[in-house]
Amino acid sequence: MKKDNCIFCKIANGEIPSRTVYEDEKFRVILDMGPATRGHALVLPKEHFDDLYEIPADWAADAFKVGRQVAASMKEKLGTDGINLVQNNGEAAGQTVMHFHLHLIPRYRGDGAHILWKPTSPSAEELDAVLAQIIG
Ligand code: AMP
Ligand code: ZN
Secondary structure, three states: OOOOOOHHHHHHOOOOOOOEEEEOOOEEEEEOOOOOOOOOEEEEEOOOOOOOOOOOHHHHHHHHHHHHHHHHHHHHHHOOOEEEEEOOOOHHHOOOOOOOOEEEEEEOOOOOOOOOOOOOOOOHHHHHHHHHHHHO
């Protein structure tokens, strides 16, 4: 189902024009208007799901399949050296548009884009504690 007043519902379903790089019956892939790198794109489901917690497993799997296909095409056509797939959920994780989307962020050697995290150094006890909490 679409959600009223959701900009990505409108873009995904063609009610608002976008720079579409791929489309099928379930997804539209558009260029991000504030790209981290050249070719940064977003995989948008045409149905509304807020985030990873809401999207059904088959849609999530299909979003990844579409991402994989577009990544391959970017490698060939843009000459990318790599790609980051990023998917933010919740404000705390940096999600600003509350309609599930998968970022495809092409990478070029020496592009200087800031995508990845800074590693921390937890103790063995802390790692054991979080493991116990997750699997317990
Ligand atoms: P996130 O922070 O993961 O929610 O990502 C939202 C992304 O959507 C950002 O990278 C924005 O630049 C992008 N964005 C927001 N509105 C639009 C729009 N109308 N067209 C294209 N990209 C958009
Ligand atoms: Zn939506």
